[in-house]
Amino acid sequence: MEVPILKQGAFLIATFQAALSDADLNQLRMGLVQQVVKFRSRAVIVDVTAMDVMDSFASRTLREIAHMIRLRGAETVIVGIQPEVAFAMVQLGLTLEGVATALDLEEGLAYLNEKFKVTN
Amino acid sequence: MISKRDVASVPPESKRNEEPSELLRELVAHLRQNRTQLREEWVVRISETRLLTAMTKEEIFAEATSVYDSYVEALETEAFEALQAYARNLSERIIPRGVETHEVVGIVLLLRDVLARSLRILDAYEPAANRIANTVAVGFVQERERVIRQQQEAIRELSTPVLQVRERLLILPIIGVIDPQRARQLTEQLLRGIRTNRAKVVVIDITGVAAMDVTVANHLVQTVEASRLLGATVIVTGLSPEIAQTLVTIGVDLGKMNTVGDLQGGIEQAERLLGYKVATLAEQS
Numbered sequence: 188m189e190v191p192i193l194k195q196g197a198f199l200i201a202t203f204q205a206a207l208s209d210a211d212l213n214q215l216r217m218g219l220v221q222q223v224v225k226f227r228s229r230a231v232i233v234d235v236t237a238m239d240v241m242d243s244f245a246s247r248t249l250r251e252i253a254h255m256i257r258l259r260g261a262e263t264v265i266v267g268i269q270p271e272v273a274f275a276m277v278q279l280g281l282t283l284e285g286v287a288t289a290l291d292l293e294e295g296l297a298y299l300n301e302k303f304k305v306t307n
Numbered sequence: 308m309i310s311k312r313d314v315a316s317v318p319p320e321s322k323r324n325e326e327p328s329e330l331l332r333e334l335v336a337h338l339r340q341n342r343t344q345l346r347e348e349w350v351v352r353i354s355e356t357r358l359l360t361a362m363t364k365e366e367i368f369a370e371a372t373s374v375y376d377s378y379v380e381a382l383e384t385e386a387f388e389a390l391q392a393y394a395r396n397l398s399e400r401i402i403p404r405g406v407e408t409h410e411v412v413g414i415v416l417l418l419r420d421v422l423a424r425s426l427r428i429l430d431a432y433e434p435a436a437n438r439i440a441n442t443v444a445v446g447f448v449q450e451r452e453r454v455i456r457q458q459q460e461a462i463r464e465l466s467t468p469v470l471q472v473r474e475r476l477l478i479l480p481i482i483g484v485i486d487p488q489r490a491r492q493l494t495e496q497l498l499r500g501i502r503t504n505r506a507k508v509v510v511i512d513i514t515g516v517a518a519m520d521v522t523v524a525n526h527l528v529q530t531v532e533a534s535r536l537l538g539a540t541v542i543v544t545g546l547s548p549e550i551a552q553t554l555v556t557i558g559v560d561l562g563k564m565n566t567v568g569d570l571q572g573g574i575e576q577a578e579r580l581l582g583y584k585v586a587t588l589a590e591q592s
Contacts, residue, residue, distance in 0.1 A: 270498030273536040277529040289538035
């Protein structure tokens, strides 16, 4: 199942579905990294609200997405991590260090708007 | 009434051949016949040994009668459910009045003693009586354990409040000893609290925690990281020198931990992060 990437103003939004295969994740990573330059986006929001389980591959991919997007000149915000998932990830040592996080999509957008308003 | 002598004089071989149900029937008949006398003897023995001091004599007599009757019934029918139910019910009533475990076990053993003295047909009596003593005692202990569990649960719930002090600012004051189980519960409650209150900043105050072991300290660090994944910043306040020592020993990455000396400082920093500015009325005007 392919993850749709939506363009919303200066941002890209990708919403994870419940069960994603490793191939889907790789495809999403490439898609985001290509489109972020194509659309001249300033930031990417990855919404993982629907994921009630996060394995090590998924969370490593999230971190890689964030770092690759930074290299492509934009910022990443991961939003909607479930409380149980958050703690499970931390226990596995997957803390997404250096990646911005927010409670949900609304918060993520608010964070980015705030941030880019200041720099403009 | 069965003569003790008749039964006692039965030679061991024939006793073994005799149907146990036959013996049991005799036993029950005997217990029924001597109900008043045995029951009174039992109550007298209870008062003599100063058991159940929390109850009046009348109450003891009433309870003794019920226990005696349930006891005989259980012996007769071999159905222990009624006795179990009664034991539970009795425990529920007497535990709040401060009756101790040794008292309950004591009165059951006393009844056993009173009956055994009067009977001496121990072949059928011993296993049945043991089982009854066991049922009543276990019923009591189970009820007591249930009460203890319930109270532990209540204490745990009460001891970890997650409080909202400003829009999007939560405070989690932790007081007392943190064991791994409580630490887990704290984390759960905090993460859920962040979600429901849409918190951006959380102040965890551990002034009331004297020391924590390495496991719990690690758990605290994990809680801070998990909160960040939900988009909330955590400020830890009131670290005691011992806890600071522990955190340094386990090598916490201090870049991830935001710590402030006391709760006041923590709240002030949280307000700055959220963009609040507290001013006195004089300053404003």
